[in-house]
Amino acid sequence: MSSLKISVIVPAYNAEKTLHRCVDSILAQTFEDFELILVDDGSKDSSGRICDEYAAKDSRIRVVHKSNGGVSSARNAGLDIASGEYVAFIDSDDYIDNDYLLSFTRYNADLIVSGAKTISNNKTITIQSHSLNGSIFKSSFQEIISEHSDRVYIRAPWSKAFSNAIIKKHNIRFDNRIRYAEDYLFTLTFIKYSNNISFVQSYGYNYIIPQCSGKYRVEIKDYKYGIKSTIRILKSISDISDISNEFKKIIDMNKTLHYVAFYDYTKTLPFSKKAKHILFFILNGGWLYSTGGNILNKLTKAVELSKLLLKKP
Numbered sequence: 001m002s003s004l005k006i007s008v009i010v011p012a013y014n015a016e017k018t019l020h021r022c023v024d025s026i027l028a029q030t031f032e033d034f035e036l037i038l039v040d041d042g043s044k045d046s047s048g049r050i051c052d053e054y055a056a057k058d059s060r061i062r063v064v065h066k067s068n069g070g071v072s073s074a075r076n077a078g079l080d081i082a083s084g085e086y087v088a089f090i091d092s093d094d095y096i097d098n099d100y101l102l103s104f105t106r107y108n109a110d111l112i113v114s115g116a117k118t119i120s121n122n123k124t125i126t127i128q129s130h131s132l133n134g135s136i137f138k139s140s141f142q143e144i145i146s147e148h149s150d151r152v153y154i155r156a157p158w159s160k161a162f163s164n165a166i167i168k169k170h171n172i173r174f175d176n177r178i179r180y181a182e183d184y185l186f187t188l189t190f191i192k193y194s195n196n197i198s199f200v201q202s203y204g205y206n207y208i209i210p211q212c213s214g215k216y217r218v219e220i221k222d223y224k225y226g227i228k229s230t231i232r233i234l235k236s237i238s239d240i241s242d243i244s245n246e247f248k249k250i251i252d253m254n255k256t257l258h259y260v261a262f263y264d265y266t267k268t269l270p271f272s273k274k275a276k277h278i279l280f281f282i283l284n285g286g287w288l289y290s291t292g293g294n295i296l297n298k299l300t301k302a303v304e305l306s307k308l309l310l311k312k313p
Contacts, residue, residue: 005033006101006161007084011074012051013041015092018208019050025095027058031102036061037078042068047092072174072182075157079167086112086161093208094158100204104161109135109198111190112161113154120209135198141191155184159205166193 008026012019026036038061040048048065055061064077075089086104090096104112166172170193174186191197 005031005084005105006086006088007035007037007078007082007164008088008090008101009037009039009075009078009082010090010092011039011041011071011078012043012047012092013068013071013074014043014045015047016043016045016050018093019047021095022090022092023050023054025097026090027054028098029096029101030099031105034060034101035082035084037064037082038062039064039066039074039078041066041070041074070176072176072178076173076176079173082164082167084164087164087167088161089157090205091158091207095206095208097204097206099202103200103202103204107135107198107200109196110163110166110194111197112200113197114159114161114200114205115203116159116205116207117203118207118209135196137196138194141194141197155187156207157183157186158207160187162190163194166190169193 010022010026015022023036023038026034036054036058038051038054040051040063048063051061051063051065055063062081064081066074066077079087088101088104100114103114167190170189172186172189172193175182178185
């Protein structure tokens with residue numbers, strides 16, 4: 001068994017503005033038995049240099065420099081060298097409270113799930129799994145997937161500690177072919193091979209909702225492929241009779257997140273730049289998966305968005 005308790009993987013691409021906050025929060029942990037793997041995914045800014053500077057100061061830090069391949073390939077590069085008993089993922093624009101890693105050590109399960117806080121425009125919302133307490137076992141997985149599959153604490157790879165033994169045994173990796181639902185696909189695949197899950201009633205992960213439309217801009221073909229891939233995994237875990245309706249909850253939540261993130265970002269731009277961004281969002285299909293209903297409803301929503309954002313102050 002590894003002497004390291006937790007491997008923390010942080011993928012970084014052009015993250016110089018937030019990387020210090022993220023890494024400093026990890027190094028400030030009350031639990032110190034961890035390794036930190038910083039993956040510089042071909043950054044064009046100073047992110048790579050920042051990673052190296054941290055590694056020179058702390059022997060627990062390992063740095064991987066690679067050509068740009070996206071967040072999935074960056075996380076996979078971290079998994080390739082992770083040696084801890086557990087693996088935790090932290091996004092470079094997020095940060096954690098001082099006792100975040102310590103909260104995982106109080107449980108012994110294949111997957112340990114923590115609560116989190118989402119922060120947008122300095123407003124904080126707590127994501128909790130209050131209806132899920134203690135540990136559940138494989139016999140209850142179908143019920144959990146059925147009733148909770150649309151919740152962030154099930155879908156996202158952050159706010160979790162994954163057993164590295166299971167990851168290695170089944171060679172579980174993020175799918176580089178898709179850019180939508182690849183994180184949920186990873187988590188579901190892991191759950192498929194797990195025997196038990198423990199839920200931590202703490203909220204030490206701080207997820208920053210990005211004020212940037214680019215984070216959620218996905219080509220429609222990738223969006224559909226991600227949905228189909230995730231449905232296949234859901235079916236292999238659960239006997240839900242109508243999997244499409246079950247997954248619709250997840251899609252609807254993501255539509256809202258995409259739409260809100262784009263609106264929050266665009267409304268901060270100077271008036272002269274808003275039209276360009278709205279046009280880009282519409283032409284690249286963003287409005288197709290950010291609004292529900294038929295084509296008339298989609299067009300109506302696109303017009304409403306344009307009127308709202310183009311309204312002069």
